[in-house]
Amino acid sequence: MAEPMPDLPETTLDAPLLPDGLARIATQGTPCPTPVFRQSHLHRLADRWTHLLFLACTLLVVLLIGGILYFLAARGAGAFFPLAGNTDKVVTFREVFLSTNWDPGDGHFGIVPFIAGTLAVTGLALLVAAPTGVLTGVFIAKVAPPWMRNVMRQVMDLLVGIPSVVYGIFGLTIILPMVGHAWLADAPAAGFAVSAAILAVMIVPTVVSLSTDAFESLPSSLDEGSQALGSTRWQAIWRVLIPAARPRLLTATVLGLGRAIGEAMAVQMVIGNNPQWMLLMRQATDQTPVLRFLFTPAATLTTELVQELPNTASGSTWNNVLFAMGLLLYLMTMLLILATRRLGRQEHA
Amino acid sequence: MLSPQTPETKPVKLSVRNLDFRYGEKKVLDGLSMDIHAERVTAIIGPSGCGKSTFLKCFNRIHEVSSAVQVSGQMAMDGVDIYRGGIDQVDLRRRVGMVFQKPNPFPKSIYENVAFGPRLFGVRDRATLDGLVEDALRKSALWDEVKDRLKESATGMSGGQQQRLCIARALAVNPEVLLMDEPCSALDPIATAKIEDLIGELKENLTIVIVTHNMQQAARVSDYTAFFWLGKLIEMDLTERIFTTPRERMTEDYITGRFG
Amino acid sequence: MTSRVPAFKVRATARVADRAMHLALWLIALTFVAVLIGFVGGILKEGWSELNLGFLTRMPEALDAGGGIKPELFNSLYLVALSLALAMPIGLGAGIYMAEYAGQGRALRFFRLCVETLAATPSIVLALFGMILLVQMLGWSFSIRSGAVTLALLNIPVITRVTEESLRGVPRELLEASYGLGATKLQTILKVALPYAATGILTGVVLTAGRAFGESAILVFTAGTNVSQHFPDFRLSVPGETLSVHLWYVTSDGTLPDATQIAAGTAAVMILVLLALNLLVRLLDRAIRRRTR
Numbered sequence: 047m048a049e050p051m052p053d054l055p056e057t058t059l060d061a062p063l064l065p066d067g068l069a070r071i072a073t074q075g076t077p078c079p080t081p082v083f084r085q086s087h088l089h090r091l092a093d094r095w096t097h098l099l100f101l102a103c104t105l106l107v108v109l110l111i112g113g114i115l116y117f118l119a120a121r122g123a124g125a126f127f128p129l130a131g132n133t134d135k136v137v138t139f140r141e142v143f144l145s146t147n148w149d150p151g152d153g154h155f156g157i158v159p160f161i162a163g164t165l166a167v168t169g170l171a172l173l174v175a176a177p178t179g180v181l182t183g184v185f186i187a188k189v190a191p192p193w194m195r196n197v198m199r200q201v202m203d204l205l206v207g208i209p210s211v212v213y214g215i216f217g218l219t220i221i222l223p224m225v226g227h228a229w230l231a232d233a234p235a236a237g238f239a240v241s242a243a244i245l246a247v248m249i250v251p252t253v254v255s256l257s258t259d260a261f262e263s264l265p266s267s268l269d270e271g272s273q274a275l276g277s278t279r280w281q282a283i284w285r286v287l288i289p290a291a292r293p294r295l296l297t298a299t300v301l302g303l304g305r306a307i308g309e310a311m312a313v314q315m316v317i318g319n320n321p322q323w324m325l326l327m328r329q330a331t332d333q334t335p336v337l338r339f340l341f342t343p344a345a346t347l348t349t350e351l352v353q354e355l356p357n358t359a360s361g362s363t364w365n366n367v368l369f370a371m372g373l374l375l376y377l378m379t380m381l382l383i384l385a386t387r388r389l390g391r392q393e394h395a
Numbered sequence: 396m397l398s399p400q401t402p403e404t405k406p407v408k409l410s411v412r413n414l415d416f417r418y419g420e421k422k423v424l425d426g427l428s429m430d431i432h433a434e435r436v437t438a439i440i441g442p443s444g445c446g447k448s449t450f451l452k453c454f455n456r457i458h459e460v461s462s463a464v465q466v467s468g469q470m471a472m473d474g475v476d477i478y479r480g481g482i483d484q485v486d487l488r489r490r491v492g493m494v495f496q497k498p499n500p501f502p503k504s505i506y507e508n509v510a511f512g513p514r515l516f517g518v519r520d521r522a523t524l525d526g527l528v529e530d531a532l533r534k535s536a537l538w539d540e541v542k543d544r545l546k547e548s549a550t551g552m553s554g555g556q557q558q559r560l561c562i563a564r565a566l567a568v569n570p571e572v573l574l575m576d577e578p579c580s581a582l583d584p585i586a587t588a589k590i591e592d593l594i595g596e597l598k599e600n601l602t603i604v605i606v607t608h609n610m611q612q613a614a615r616v617s618d619y620t621a622f623f624w625l626g627k628l629i630e631m632d633l634t635e636r637i638f639t640t641p642r643e644r645m646t647e648d649y650i651t652g653r654f655g
Numbered sequence: 656m657t658s659r660v661p662a663f664k665v666r667a668t669a670r671v672a673d674r675a676m677h678l679a680l681w682l683i684a685l686t687f688v689a690v691l692i693g694f695v696g697g698i699l700k701e702g703w704s705e706l707n708l709g710f711l712t713r714m715p716e717a718l719d720a721g722g723g724i725k726p727e728l729f730n731s732l733y734l735v736a737l738s739l740a741l742a743m744p745i746g747l748g749a750g751i752y753m754a755e756y757a758g759q760g761r762a763l764r765f766f767r768l769c770v771e772t773l774a775a776t777p778s779i780v781l782a783l784f785g786m787i788l789l790v791q792m793l794g795w796s797f798s799i800r801s802g803a804v805t806l807a808l809l810n811i812p813v814i815t816r817v818t819e820e821s822l823r824g825v826p827r828e829l830l831e832a833s834y835g836l837g838a839t840k841l842q843t844i845l846k847v848a849l850p851y852a853a854t855g856i857l858t859g860v861v862l863t864a865g866r867a868f869g870e871s872a873i874l875v876f877t878a879g880t881n882v883s884q885h886f887p888d889f890r891l892s893v894p895g896e897t898l899s900v901h902l903w904y905v906t907s908d909g910t911l912p913d914a915t916q917i918a919a920g921t922a923a924v925m926i927l928v929l930l931a932l933n934l935l936v937r938l939l940d941r942a943i944r945r946r947t948r
């Protein structure tokens with residue numbers, strides 16, 4: 047509300063409207079010595095040109111995206127085409143992308159085990175992280191009392207801040223022995239189960255924070271509208287809030303998936319690094335297929351890169367195939383980002 | 396409209412005794428008492444911030460969804476205290492429907508909005524649902540406008556249609572009481588007139604309590620009017636008497652526009 | 656008008672489901688709390704006995720037991736500082752451009768897509784890029800400078816995003832007041848908008864520092880798994896194994912007899928550093944909230 051205006055003294059039109067004292071001085075004919083301020087030439091020039099500097103920084107980001115793509119593609123292509131600097135034999139796309147036989151020493155470069163490994167471990171992690179993450183988001187946004195809300199925010203901040211090698215060492219020294227002792231007669235428990243569990247904890251903060259935002263951005267009138275009709279709180283969440291937040295919840299899951307696919311070190315430390323895992327699974331018969339799948343030492347795109355890149359000679363077919371795997375990884379995450387764009391548009395439609 | 400000459404024949408549906416309402420440290424409602432008769436329209440008027448919306452929300456305890464509040468005193472429906480321990484809030488809200496200030500259709504189709512309530516209570520049969528949806532839409536005078544586009548999204552309707560859809564949605568679960576929290580404040584005059592007509596038809600078998608900041612609206616639609624000021628009930632009487640011969644000076648001042 | 660609507664009853668299953676889900680939500684949340692406590696507790700418990708001044712101030716051993724982590728600790732901090740110094744101007748510049756100059760159209764959407772893509776790029780992919788371009792093509796080999804530049808790629812998108820968001824949070828009236836006094840756009844950005852957004856940006860920078868501190872995949876392939884024999888060695892051309900890389904290397908290499916203990920101690924040191932950073936973020940956050948209140 048505006049304050050009522052104080053009564054102004056009567057002034058004539060040409061007398062300057064100044065506080066009392068100044069007005070009198072001005073009318074007495076002594077000019078007020080106010081200099082005329084102007085922007086210096088330098089400031090104007092700076093203003094005109096600095097945005098180019100800022101633009102350059104932005105373009106650098108764009109350039110980096112292209113640069114990464116170019117260099118990975120250039121090296122990865124060396125596996126398939128006899129490019130300059132390529133010292134080794136070339137392989138066909140068929141041999142690489144459709145074969146499960148990875149035996150570089152013998153000239154076999156089938157990367158299906160790694161692609162399957164990545165899909166398996168991220169799929170399992172998502173199976174745990176997506177529902178629990180979304181539900182934790184609901185919990186934080188709609189159910190938890192304020193103090194618990196703060197506790198959960200801090201828990202998620204800390205979980206996301208823990209480095210992947212620390213997750214890895216925890217899995218290696220604490221979880222693997224524990225799980226092996228409990229279920230596998232003290233055999234090592236390396237494989238998809240433990241990797242996925244650790245990965246799930248690593249990506250859950252991403253899913254939680256984005257789904258909390260999604261639920262908080264819904265107007266409370268939806269929640270109230272549903273409960274005013276006699277729905278229970280859970281019915282309101284399940285039938286109104288989750289459907290209304292769906293595009294953003296999917297985005298949260300996709301971004302979590304992106305993090306999971308790219309994670310290297312933690313998984314590498316607990317998965318067992320066995321490129322022949324598909325073969326091993328087919329041959330072994332000592333356990334049920336599910337247990338075998340969960341606890342056979344395996345490998346993924348990222349773990350194989352970490353494991354083998356330092357041991358291969360630059361320019362060899364083996365090395366080039368590894369770069370092709372890196373390129374594949376990059377393209378997969380780009381695809382996921384584009385998918386989140388799609389979902390974003392769906393939300394606004 | 397009920398006039399001072401005819402005696403009240405309807406029973407008391409809702410009765411309030413010494414109701415206090417605290418939100419944290421702040422006392423929002425202070426010692427309210429009133430009776431609300433079945434199948435009548437009771438309007439609550441008063442300047443903004445007087446606690447009239449808060450009072451309305453006490454009847455279905457909806458404010459307990461999002462915040463911690465303290466209520467003391469008695470509030471009874473059909474003689475049963477709705478704040479007594481053991482009262483099921485969810486069932487209470489099924490019996491006491493609510494229409495909000497801003498239309499709040501769910502981001503679903505028109506059909507799904509109305510069918511939402513019956514589905515909550517386990518109605519799955521398609522034909523039954525179709526019947527309930529049509530019935531509710533007819534009662535809210537929306538059927539003819541939307542019968543050909545029931546599958547379209549409710550968020551694409553006009554504001555007035557959305558609000559009538561919200562009324563239909565509330566009617567579909569067959570409430571005994573309908574609370575309306577300034578239902579026309581976001582609507583244009585034509586849409587407002589439609590809703591007011593609707594209120595007149597609905598009171599045939601519903602108890603309606605409506606909060607409004609618009610005194611003409613209270614005069615047009617209600618049988619009883621209660622005037623609130625700073626969390627207190629100043630006066631409640633037949634609407635006709637409130638607007639012609641109020642007992643309190645303050646009521647007269649407010650109604651004649653001298654403050655508020 | 657007779658009503659065809661039946662008298663509905665709240666179903667018992669709905670009530671039970673409501674109770675059950677309420678309980679389940681609490682259980683899930685408490686599970687995460689327990690996971691965190693078990694995790695941090697487990698790491699600290701394993702590493703507690705290793706934490707002493709000697710461990711922090713001895714040089715590492717290549718083959719024998721009893722090595723320390725002095726140079727790794729130094730390299731971690733040095734690399735974080737260098738990578739931030741490289742990433743800050745670029746991230747700030749790009750963030751300023753996107754918030755203040757890029758408008759609202761296609762260009763902005765494209766730039767945002769690029770920043771998001773870079774932010775989502777797996778660190779192992781950044782590692783490969785750094786390895787090809789810096790380590791091999793430019794001949795920088797495994798060194799502090801290769802590591803710092805590649806690590807900066809990890810930081811840039813985060814700083815860009817937090818700068819853009821913080822600048823967009825500056826109240827419009829403040830900017831208009833500045834323009835109203837005749838300030839140029841640049842002056843307004845530098846003297847009004849940036850100072851207002853500074854705490855927010857700083858929070859982002861501290862978070863970025865934490866991420867860079869814990870990063871390992873990038874550094875294994877760019878800064879290497881060795882340390883200089885001199886201490887402190889500020890040269891940019893020497894290899895610079897960090898704490899996180901050390902942690903990974905001693906466990907996967909397996910030549911040290913006390914690899915497990917060293918890894919446990921290193922992990923505990925890292926957790927402590929990160930807890931301290933987290934506390935700093937919390938303080939900054941509180942400062943922001945106090946101002947907006």
